[in-house]
Amino acid sequence: MKHTIAAMVENKPGVLAKISGLFSARAFNIMSLTVGETEVHDVSRMTIVVKGDDKILEQVVKHLNKLPDVIKVIDFKNEEFIERDLMLVKVNASKASRSEIIEIASIFRANILDVSADTITLELTGRETKLEGVIRLLRPYGIKEMVRAGVVAMSRGRK
Numbered sequence: 001m002k003h004t005i006a007a008m009v010e011n012k013p014g015v016l017a018k019i020s021g022l023f024s025a026r027a028f029n030i031m032s033l034t035v036g037e038t039e040v041h042d043v044s045r046m047t048i049v050v051k052g053d054d055k056i057l058e059q060v061v062k063h064l065n066k067l068p069d070v071i072k073v074i075d076f077k078n079e080e081f082i083e084r085d086l087m088l089v090k091v092n093a094s095k096a097s098r099s100e101i102i103e104i105a106s107i108f109r110a111n112i113l114d115v116s117a118d119t120i121t122l123e124l125t126g127r128e129t130k131l132e133g134v135i136r137l138l139r140p141y142g143i144k145e146m147v148r149a150g151v152v153a154m155s156r157g158r159k
Contacts, residue, residue: 001051001052001054002031002049002050002051003050003051003052003057003075003076003077004047004048004049004076004081004144004151004153005047005049005050005057005061005064005073005074005076006021006045006046006047006048006073006074006076006103006153006154007045007046007048007064007070007072007073007074007145008038008043008044008045008046008072008073009043009044009045009046009069009070009071009117010042010043010044010069010071010072011037011041011042011043011044011073012042013043013084014069015069016035016046018067018069018114019046019048019064019067020033022060022063022067023048023050023060024062026056026059028050028051028052028056028057028060029050029051030048030049030050031049031050031051032047032048032148032150033047033048033049033132033150034047034048034150034151034152035044035047035128036152043045043071047078047151047152047153049148049151052141054077055058057075059103059124059150061073061075061109062081074155076153076155077129078088079094079155079156080155080156080157081153081154081155081156082153082154082155082156083127083147083152083153084125084126084127084151084152084153085127085131085147085149085150085151085152086123086124086125086148086149087123087124087125087131087134087146087147087149088092088113088123088146088147088152089118089121089122089124089134089135089138089143089145089146090114090119090121090122090123090143090144090146091119091120091121091122091138091141091142091143091144092118092119092141092142092144093115093118093119093141094118097141098120101120101138101141101147102135104137104138105120105122108124108126108130108133108134109124109136110123110134111123111124119144122134128151131148134149144152
């Protein structure tokens with residue numbers, strides 16, 4: 001099962017290594033990990049997406065809460081949340097295929113960041129299923145390069 005967790009942590013060296021070590025020690029493969037500043041100057045937010053068993057993940061959350069650099073842990077398991085992923089993708093684009101690729105970009109509300117004589121680079125944000133759908137449609141044209149930033153998530157509403 002896929003789990004999304006957010007950890008508010010002190011913004012200082014070594015915190016990322018401690019937290020990722022906690023996951024690897026329990027044989028969890030981190031599918032996505034993003035870290036960024038928050039509205040509080042010395043606090044960072046880590047969004048971690050992992051696949052694993054509920055019981056073991058519950059133990060990981062308990063261990064995270066015990067780490068001195070961790071301020072708060074949010075397990076999105078039982079609440080509604082918003083998640084987004086960012087992807088840049090460079091696609092082969094001949095004169096014959098360029099308009100088709102631009103149409104795909106328009107349908108998925110992608111931004112065209114760069115156009116060269118033989119490629120188009122797109123920026124997309126959305127849920128994983130949306131990005132996977134775009135990849136499936138662009139693959140026949142030839143994806144030259146692709147990078148994804150990882151999932152960010154937050155609770156819906158007042159939480």
